[in-house]
Amino acid sequence: MVDAASNKPARAAAEFAPVRQTAAAPSAASPYRLATGGIVDRSAPLLFSFDGRNYGGLRGDTLASALLANGVRLVGRSFKYHRPRGILAAGSEEPNALVELREGARREPNTRATVAELYEGLAAVSQNRWPSLWFDCMAVNSLFSPIIGAGFYYKTFMWPASFWEKLYEPMIRRAAGLGRAAGMPDPDTYEKAFAHCDVLVIGSGPAGLMAALAAGRAGARVILCDEDFEFGGRLLAECRDIDGRPCAQWAGSLLAELASLPEVRMLKRTTVFGAYDHGVYAAIERVADHLATPSPHMPRQRVWNIVAKRTVLAAGAIERPLVFGNNDRPGVMLGGAVRAYLNRFAVKPGTRAVVFANNDDAVATLLDLAAAGISVQACVDPRGADAGVVRAAAQRIGTRFVNGAVVRARGGHRLRAVDVSAVAEPWHKLTFPCDLLAMSGGWSPSVHLSSHLGGRPQWSDALAAFVPGPLPRGMSVAGAAAGEFGLAACLAGGAKAGAEAAGDCGFAAKPVAMPGIGPEPIGIAALWRVRAKRGKAFVDFQNDVTVSDIELAEREGFRAVEHLKRYTTLGMATDQGKTANVNGLAIMAELTEKTIPATGATRFRPPYTPVAIGALAGHHRRKDFKPTRLTPGHAWAQEQGAVFMETGLWLRAQYFPQPGDNSWLDACNREVTATRNAVGVCDVSTLGKIDLQGTDAGLFLDRLYANAMSSLPVGRARYGLMLREDGFVLDDGTVSRLAEDHFFVTTTTANAARVMQHMDFCHQVLWPDLDVQFVSVSDQWAQYSLAGPKAREVLQKLVDGQHDISNTAFPYMAAGEVTVGGGVPARLFRISFSGELAYEISVPARFGDAVIRAVVAAGAPLGIRPYGLEALSVMRIEKGHVGGAEINGQTTARDLGLERMVSSKKDFIGRVMAGRPALLAPDRPAFVGFKSVGDGAIGAGAHFLPVGAEPSARNDEGHVTSVAYSPTLGHLVGLGLLKGGSKRLGEKMRAYDPLRGRDTLIEVCSPVFYDPEGARLRA
């Protein structure tokens, strides 16, 4: 057994070995369960397993309380030294008891046993140990702790340099980390929800309940959230009377009233984890984590975005551990947690106890322990005269009171005794055998959400705690979270905050009577560490940060609170230092002999407790990551056996394979050839489409496009080029004039949204005075391109007879409204991307499917073929049109050989900046075509190098943007951006592509490979 501090671990093991349950009789024999009391359901026994053993628990248990009920004390191992660890707390602040919950694809590493609600069949295993929890080889690390203290890794592992990745780092990585990811896709689903309210109340302890009640009675829309699976907060864990009734009962009747108020919404199992600007709070609701698996159609968790006019933070307080030697032994527990296990879960966390506290909280712990029949060996308090009430309570239950401190815990896997040093006789060490130490270093208000927006908590000497500082707008704080530690103060503070919050929202407060409560002591004298050098004294349990680490940080100058955190990793563990931060800071203050406020205050960051990444993603995963946009002709294309590809959010037909094809290239070649020789049809519905109307529409377009649009006659279309403000090309497309004050614009598929955004910006911000209205109609119109020498013939069969679409009546670049198929409204544009005689026909989306079928039926006798994106792209390269690879945001109109489109007669966006000297430099890469010399392969992304030049950045002359095999020409054709551009026609260059091991000779030529005179598209 490797455990430095335990001399007789074997005996301890035998004494405290967990009681094994048989499947047949699960809960009856839970040896540490009290016969009465608590809010667990003794009629609902549940079977669960931990590390492969079966145990019994009750409905209402957490995994932690159920383990304690079965006498399981050793639950985990620490991060660095692999120290045996038990259960410290009873809530979400737990640093030690982390387990892997569930199995297979549902495995959740690092789950705190203290918040895992027990369900039938729950399976958990311990983590970060090998080979077993009881015997963990990595515990040898403890022996090296003087060497591997805070930040040791910054000082070593440097030699030789190459060993870092090969040896040191893999070793460290394997040892580090806590639990294991499932490694499989998550079978569960998640949801996002939005809510608006007047008053958001965070926390349902005495303050939160009163706040919700006061605001709810006033009529405000209230949302009450609590992270627990029962409302009531500390009222569930304490043995107090309110109005003469046990406090849990009193809470019950209050909850019943809240439930009856129609404007009050109560969300339990819901942690408000972040405060954001403008009154937005994010919360996570664990909808189905208390079930083995979610019911059908039930999300596992739901993320809420709650927009609240006012917020009452009533998140309570977190108890601080005391810092002394071996204070991490299983069995050392927070006093408040001890009471929670006794009073709420009816579980005895031990059989022989010692109480150690620096504050009056010990009174309740002493009395509750005694009431549960646990013998209390001693009550240790460092305070002298101030500890009067504690001394009296100890006397009352017949326990010895020692004015002193616990200096060391003994035991290994289990607490066996504590060594106490009394103030009166410091030389004389007292030892008290025990298996439970209930400690309390005082309470820290849960100020986290108050500081998410940057407000620093402020130190209160009287309370020995940080209280909220400047608050987010709309937030108030009540109860223990505000440093009001007494129950009466919590109730009053909550009621006041709730009434005020409702009042701020315009709801007149209704009276809320204050219940009667007995007095209670809340005295405290700060004790940040017990100064005795015996055993490791832990400050951050999970990250194994000890007092020596903080001393080292101080010595090395890491004294600012953030340096302390980052250097020692204090507060960086999965509990975010909930139990550690204040102690660590205070110890640093002691060491530097500064006050705590002068040392600093930690700023908290969201989330309050860790949140499942999947919950934040909601439904947006796998195929639903982003919406899938389908064109109206999609079903038809599917029937044709199209292979689809993602283009932005769209699925587009890439090509239409046929039996016997060897590859996509066969299909592509066939489609190109059919189009060039007869006729092809392509679904271009994905183009961005914008409809503009208004008397200033032409002027508006003049300012947006580099070329003039107001001069466009009605019934004509024009190719348009749009620049960004900085003079680079934004997009190209077509503009058609359907009437004097009515234009129809198409954009590229890729830039549809961007162009619309740009237009909106220009209209709303730059020229709101222009009379122009526009709307995106991309989804409203299905659009098909009909291309090829027989395109008109096909079209004539479809367009209703009254429309003359002959070459003279409807020439190249004509545009107009027609009807097809006997009255279906359509828009016809004689524009061509392919270089053939071509039309684009646009019909309302609901006719899209019918029209594509009609087109194909009409074209069948003429040999029509559908073509996909591959063929489209081959034809545009053959024709030398620029596409997305050339309009890449880095090219100007000049670069693309489009300067003739840029008007010099008018002003437009981008004109001035396009004239910057460097953009006019003659050696900028410019648009060229090239063809292969020989038969080497070429890929887009290859760079142009002079023949014979050494491959280097200096010799880089540009790059290949697009390449295709041209079935029309029988060789590779390509486009690129080359320094000097069209001045270099005929030169031989290399397309250099070391990534793919290619280096191919090419010849620079005009980018227009096909029909340079444009005779075909005018035919």
Next chain:
Amino acid sequence: MVLPSSHSRAGAVADLRYSILSLVAQSFRGNTAWRPVWREPEPKPAYDVVIVGGGGHGLSTAYYLAKEHGIGSIAVVEKSWIGSGNVGRNTTVIRSNYLDHANIPFYEWSLKLWEGLEQDINYNAMVSQRGVLMLYHSDAQRDALARRGNAMRLNGVDAELLDRDAVRRLVPILDFDNARFPIHGGLLQPRGGTVRHDAVAWGYARAADSRGVDIIQNCEVTGITVENGRAVAVETTRGKLHARKIGLACAGNSSRVAALAGLRLPIESHVLQAYVSEGIKPLVPNVITFGAGHFYISQSDKGGLIFGGDIDGYNSYAQRGSTPMIEDVMEGGVSLIPTLSRLRMLRSWGGIMDMSMDGSPIIDKTPIEGLYLNAGWCIGGFKATPAAGWCFAHTIARDAPHELNAAFRLDRFAAGHLIDERGAGAQPNLQ
């Protein structure tokens, strides 16, 4: 006024050399001989060079000024604690997989400096070259990455184009079967990786301090004194510091600090968030960038998954973000790596990015004599820390840029010599 021309070495204290031997030796003496990693000197009235900003860039600049240029009296003034800005908030990715020939050699030099950093400054910043993989999900993306990878190769930088199967062998946990945007392959830079960010600030601070640099924390610059077109002093919350030369390295606050000297910078400030998960056993072997959403991820040596996405998109000096971007990033994450779903986000935070008008930085002199500027790092200045300091030091010491930062000029926006990797244009919220 007499400026001291050389600096009397103020007994730097971090003189204990770091090694496994010193660790072991110290452990026997109760670890009591360790000394502050840097001193806490009082500011002096005058220095040769004052660097404003104790982030990675400010500290490395001071170090290289002392080491490479032998400048004797240097102060780094930091308004808070050193490393409180972006150097301690970033996602620690280092790489030189750039596209533009103005960028690649600079970032490659940075990578080379990273490779020798630990031996140079005797501080283990955990430079971990475990590879940076940029995924592509379409032919167009593949072509763009091929262009980039070839540009890297032309500069002598390592780059490999992987197909889908090779990516799958490398990172089997990605979604290869159900993805909305299937992975087609990736561009891998094997020498890219991560560095422990805080250690970079501390390591440079220690190395600079041991060469006599005064690192002055909690000292905010509130004014820059300009006399006859020349910057002569900084006013701070701890008094006035005269200087022959003043270098600004204030990252997200660059515009505000430059404004103290009357300069208006082509920079907007935006918030970028980052996230870390709870610690888990090794899952993500390298740095992975999703090509179909705003998401990238790596795993720290401690086990936490560190990931991020895009800037929130609005101008801000608040070091915090909002929920829409958080959700966007998580959606990308779960879509790329399905098993992230049940892991938990532990912490999120934001830093202020100095977004320039073309996405590339500025290391240059300014129109004010004696005032030098290092700014405009956008979302990617951490990887530049060594080279930025090295080049900035050169620019300050020699009064002229080094060849490596010659393109990072302040006046390039007016002239049109843009270095726009993304092709997003002068719209910082898209860069």
